Amino acid sequence: MMKTRKKIILLWLAAAIIAVTGWLWAAIVLSEGFEGAGYDSGLQDDSGTGTGCTVDPDYTGITFTGGGAQCLRLVRATTGFQVHVRWTLPVTYPEKSYTIFMYDLISSGVTDGNSNVIARFTDSLGISQNLTLKNVSNKFYLFLNLQGWGTNITSSEIVVGTKYKVGLKLDFTGHGGANSGSVEMQLDDVSQGVSALAWSDICDIKTIYLGYVSAQSFADEMCFDLFKIDNATWPTYASAWTNMPAAFHGIIWSPKSR
Numbered sequence: 001m002m003k004t005r006k007k008i009i010l011l012w013l014a015a016a017i018i019a020v021t022g023w024l025w026a027a028i029v030l031s032e033g034f035e036g037a038g039y040d041s042g043l044q045d046d047s048g049t050g051t052g053c054t055v056d057p058d059y060t061g062i063t064f065t066g067g068g069a070q071c072l073r074l075v076r077a078t079t080g081f082q083v084h085v086r087w088t089l090p091v092t093y094p095e096k097s098y099t100i101f102m103y104d105l106i107s108s109g110v111t112d113g114n115s116n117v118i119a120r121f122t123d124s125l126g127i128s129q130n131l132t133l134k135n136v137s138n139k140f141y142l143f144l145n146l147q148g149w150g151t152n153i154t155s156s157e158i159v160v161g162t163k164y165k166v167g168l169k170l171d172f173t174g175h176g177g178a179n180s181g182s183v184e185m186q187l188d189d190v191s192q193g194v195s196a197l198a199w200s201d202i203c204d205i206k207t208i209y210l211g212y213v214s215a216q217s218f219a220d221e222m223c224f225d226l227f228k229i230d231n232a233t234w235p236t237y238a239s240a241w242t243n244m245p246a247a248f249h250g251i252i253w254s255p256k257s258r
Ligand SMILES: [Ca+2]
Pocket: 034, 035, 036, 037, 038, 039, 057, 058, 059, 070, 071
């Protein structure tokens, strides 16, 4: 008869295997709620700041519904050269990804006809797509510039001091052929446009930035929270970020390349 202690150990092992395999099969590939000290996804590998710029992943001055106590606050001074947080996904990069995040533009100095990058998606070949905040006739919009390989997508108006749920579907499952797939932007769950993407080189999502990596001409301040990427469907906030146990970060995720 098996001793009780051995039974308990086996039960713990079985539970751990079920938990790990269940988590590996889960469709969420990145989940960041900014709770606790610093970050809670364990994937971010740097945060860049320039003169007069601030990256604060513990900001409590703004809260989002369902977002806990802390969010990410980025302050970009006109004289600063960069302000961003960067995440590098695991080795198996998603060809199709559904990204959502909560966004609140606190203030912006972007002038009419100009823009600031607020997020950047880079594939494993180093090709990037930028999501920008654009000023058109002194109103703000989110703008996805597909650089001629698709029809650019512009959101409805973004009002300063209003919280939005931003969604971005990037589908590169046709990459390598004449058509790379399609792109969609959503604002508060409403589609802002869908574009076919005839860009045979871009193939997946590897690195994501909130903020930007190089010079921006205009100051702004913005907050992000509940930043999630799923490889199968639009993430919901009910699928909490805690489905990525912190204890597994160093075991499962690949070493980060710098
Ligand atoms: Ca935090």
